Amino acid sequence: MNAKGGKAGRQRLNIGAVRSKFSPWTDPSAEPLVRFEGVVKRFDDHVAVNGVSLAIYPGEFFALLGPSGCGKTTLMRLLAGFETPDEGRITLAGQDLAGQPPHRRPVNMMFQSYALFPHLSVAQNIAFGLRQENLPKGEIEARVQQMLTLVKLELLARRKPHQLSGGQKQRVALARALAKRPKMLLLDEPLGALDKKLREETQFELMDIQQELNTTFLMVTHDQEEAMVLADRIAVMREGQIAQLGRPEELYEAPADRYVAEFLGDVNLFEAKVAKTAHPIASIMVPESDQALEVWDDDCPTAGSTVWLAVRPEKMRISLDPPAKGTVNVLAGEIWDIGYTGDWTNYVVELADGKLIRVARANASRVVERPIGWDDKVWVSFDPDAGVVLTR
Amino acid sequence: MKRKPGERLAAIAPYLWLGLFFLFPFVLVLKLSLSDQALAMPPYAPQIDWSAGLAGIKRFLDALDFETYARLKSDDLYLVAYLSSLRFAAIGTILCLLVGYPIAHGMARCAPGRRNLLLLAVILPFWTSFLIRVYAWVAILKPEGLLNMALEAVGLPGLSLLNTPVSVYIGLVYCYLPFMVLPIYAVLERQDHSLLEAAADLGSPPWKTFWQVTFPLSLPGVAAGALLCFIPMVGEFVVPDLLGGAQTLMIGKTVWTEFFSNRDWPSASAVAVVLLLTLVIPIVLYQRQQAKALETGQ
Numbered sequence: 001m002n003a004k005g006g007k008a009g010r011q012r013l014n015i016g017a018v019r020s021k022f023s024p025w026t027d028p029s030a031e032p033l034v035r036f037e038g039v040v041k042r043f044d045d046h047v048a049v050n051g052v053s054l055a056i057y058p059g060e061f062f063a064l065l066g067p068s069g070c071g072k073t074t075l076m077r078l079l080a081g082f083e084t085p086d087e088g089r090i091t092l093a094g095q096d097l098a099g100q101p102p103h104r105r106p107v108n109m110m111f112q113s114y115a116l117f118p119h120l121s122v123a124q125n126i127a128f129g130l131r132q133e134n135l136p137k138g139e140i141e142a143r144v145q146q147m148l149t150l151v152k153l154e155l156l157a158r159r160k161p162h163q164l165s166g167g168q169k170q171r172v173a174l175a176r177a178l179a180k181r182p183k184m185l186l187l188d189e190p191l192g193a194l195d196k197k198l199r200e201e202t203q204f205e206l207m208d209i210q211q212e213l214n215t216t217f218l219m220v221t222h223d224q225e226e227a228m229v230l231a232d233r234i235a236v237m238r239e240g241q242i243a244q245l246g247r248p249e250e251l252y253e254a255p256a257d258r259y260v261a262e263f264l265g266d267v268n269l270f271e272a273k274v275a276k277t278a279h280p281i282a283s284i285m286v287p288e289s290d291q292a293l294e295v296w297d298d299d300c301p302t303a304g305s306t307v308w309l310a311v312r313p314e315k316m317r318i319s320l321d322p323p324a325k326g327t328v329n330v331l332a333g334e335i336w337d338i339g340y341t342g343d344w345t346n347y348v349v350e351l352a353d354g355k356l357i358r359v360a361r362a363n364a365s366r367v368v369e370r371p372i373g374w375d376d377k378v379w380v381s382f383d384p385d386a387g388v389v390l391t392r
Numbered sequence: 393m394k395r396k397p398g399e400r401l402a403a404i405a406p407y408l409w410l411g412l413f414f415l416f417p418f419v420l421v422l423k424l425s426l427s428d429q430a431l432a433m434p435p436y437a438p439q440i441d442w443s444a445g446l447a448g449i450k451r452f453l454d455a456l457d458f459e460t461y462a463r464l465k466s467d468d469l470y471l472v473a474y475l476s477s478l479r480f481a482a483i484g485t486i487l488c489l490l491v492g493y494p495i496a497h498g499m500a501r502c503a504p505g506r507r508n509l510l511l512l513a514v515i516l517p518f519w520t521s522f523l524i525r526v527y528a529w530v531a532i533l534k535p536e537g538l539l540n541m542a543l544e545a546v547g548l549p550g551l552s553l554l555n556t557p558v559s560v561y562i563g564l565v566y567c568y569l570p571f572m573v574l575p576i577y578a579v580l581e582r583q584d585h586s587l588l589e590a591a592a593d594l595g596s597p598p599w600k601t602f603w604q605v606t607f608p609l610s611l612p613g614v615a616a617g618a619l620l621c622f623i624p625m626v627g628e629f630v631v632p633d634l635l636g637g638a639q640t641l642m643i644g645k646t647v648w649t650e651f652f653s654n655r656d657w658p659s660a661s662a663v664a665v666v667l668l669l670t671l672v673i674p675i676v677l678y679q680r681q682q683a684k685a686l687e688t689g690q
Binding site: 082104 | 595
């Protein structure tokens, strides 16, 4: 343990657990499909979108993530044409969208409520967009059939929406939005109305469909897990602005500030003072421990500054015995609460000064020698690279 | 399952109501229509001789016949009056739809605050007497009325509308418009706005969206409104009497004439019974459509 987390700097590793070759945003010659440039949208005196600039690349699965009222849905509706920006501009494939009504924009949207036409059958719903283009009848039928196959609803083509389950309605909505082969598909909380199990299945199907059609997807969601599973990149939004933009693992492991750290997953935040910095390690003092904590000094300000240390529960270790002498970053406490979810056990530990922190442990084996119980005295420790120092 | 007495009363109350205020009067009218005209008080025969007991009732039943209905059939006047009424009602209903739908649509698209104000404006005429409102139209449409005064003031020739079918249609549309507007408004107001956005998103311009989405989904409201207008219009008396003049033939007026001018109560009753049976057809059709709609969950 000591060898891994010792004071001597070790080689810096990559952030995250996922390796992706798809990263057009790092290529300066790549041409984005959609560009938001300083977009502002006000409703009366409320600023829903406050100066957002953003580029989405062809073939990307992009997610706008944030709590309700953060402006993510408004941003999507601006692109669909249901709202017009007060400032800034939106371009699609290099073309300014200003003045183009929704029915002329080459993007299609899957609505949160699905908005299926109740008086039309599944096949007629899917054909609706194609009929507006006055395509020959044979071609419409072929395209509808193709879409039904894609979402596996061939047998339900003649049903009316009210005869479908929630999951089936979701597929019809998806097929209808994809039938016109839009340059970009907009998904408004696509899985929000489904139950957990169906949501997980549908997530992977959605990814498969996106890969198969190679369409650019823009998704709005408040569900961080959904965004992380599906998206190539996520923009976390707060009060009409982008708080952080990056790959899911970048947002999770290297959040820009406390807001992002707390919005994505669980996190333990310690307010701290920087004691000294000796590259690559910084020593910081927290009120919960009389010993200085050792952390990587990325972006760590100079000694004396106030910072926050963010450590994810699963990156902490918990034990009933005091760790070996010389182990860094040890906090003593008492078990306050235990939440058992099968795959994980979440311990809430009360530290000496009464602060509660969360420690998560994967239940990697079925049997344990000494189970941890309520009111047990425990030691929590973590490696210098487990935490992130935040200045905001 | 045992029910409390109050619950049972609540369950039979509608039947009690219908029996007392619809079925019982209808049976009376039906009985009247099977009687014969008589120079007596009341002016029809037979009467039940209650003192003779069961035998009296039997004698009464034997004296009833369908003679009056046979007379209705033989006289063209009645058929012409029925057809004329149906035509007035059908055209009146269509005119109501043409005027009422845009009003209902406009109201449903308004901001919620303004909506209530407009709703109030639609209902407001009900606060004055129906008769007075129709008389007001007489004052507007008569040769030296407000309309012609206005036309003269701008140098246009006057119109003689009173006592023509046109003035009857004006009166019918004016009186029955709220019954068309309100059900359509109720349906449109409930319509999911995201359906319109979805249609636009799929490439449908607004006018096409109206015919492809808004209108088909509002058909239940249109049907309800049409029924609420058509049925009372067929039997309408006040509007054709005050605005239509002598040559306008409508069944409501025929009933009035038979009853009060000819004192032929059996004929008046027979005309009313036939009218009711005619009107049952659209009601049954509407009921079936409603049941189907309920079944499909719309």
